[in-house]
Amino acid sequence: xxxxxxxxxxxxxxxxxxxxxxxxxxxxxxxxxxxxxxxxxxxxxxxxxxxxxxxxxxxxxxxxxxxxxxxxxxxxxxxxxxxxxxxxxxxxxxxxxxxxxxxxxxxxxxxxxxxxxxxxxxxxxxxxxxxxxxxxxxxxxxxxxxxxxxxxxxxxxxxxxxxxxxxxxxxxxxxxx
Numbered sequence: 362x363x364x365x366x367x368x369x370x371x372x373x374x375x376x377x378x379x380x381x382x383x384x385x386x387x388x389x390x391x392x393x394x395x396x397x398x399x400x401x402x403x404x405x406x407x408x409x410x411x412x413x414x415x416x417x418x419x420x421x422x423x424x425x426x427x428x429x430x431x432x433x434x435x436x437x438x439x440x441x442x443x444x445x446x447x448x449x450x451x452x453x454x455x456x457x458x459x460x461x462x463x464x465x466x467x468x469x470x471x472x473x474x475x476x477x478x479x480x481x482x483x484x485x486x487x488x489x490x491x492x493x494x495x496x497x498x499x500x501x502x503x504x505x506x507x508x509x510x511x512x513x514x515x516x517x518x519x520x521x522x523x524x525x526x527x528x529x530x531x532x533x534x535x536x537x538x
Contacts, residue, residue, distance in 0.1 A: 390442065399447040408438055409454070416461035418468040418500060424522070427465065431458075432525045439527065443534040455528045462524065463504035463513050483512030 383393040390404035415431050470476045476494035485508045493508035518524045
């Protein structure tokens with residue numbers, strides 16, 4: 362600190378500045394462990410919180426608008442934090458996001474007839490669609506059932522609806538072909 366003040370004549374904000382090991386510091390949303398760069402836990406929590414807001418059940422917008430906003434946010438976040446070498450939570454986060462979207466569809470369909478009709482359109486077996494639609498469980502629980510998984514497949518979410526995969530973006534940034 363003395364070197365920065367005396368010969369360089371710099372103003373230093375003591376509350377924001379810190380000298381210490383890199384493993385204890387975060388900078389612009391990144392944390393450092395040895396020679397590796399990770400996103401900070403706070404940045405990751407903010408990311409999950411924003412995804413939770415964008416996939417909220419009570420947000421009354423069309424699914425096309427919701428997915429467009431999700432894609433914008435995910436692409437922007439990955440362009441900034443894609444520098445991170447931390448891959449472990451990425452596949453789990455990707456699966457969690459798809460489950461949240463299935464939950465939004467389930468909530469949007471609302472009535473049993475609509476749920477059955479939409480699941481049958483997506484290719485779910487009739488008996489499975491009926492039993493799932495008649496269930497009294499909540500949307501979060503039912504978003505992981507056989508009927509929703511076979512109807513609203515990952516392929517359907519990406520190809521038909523245009524949902525961006527967090528995992529695919531991370532891999533494309535780290536292993537360009």
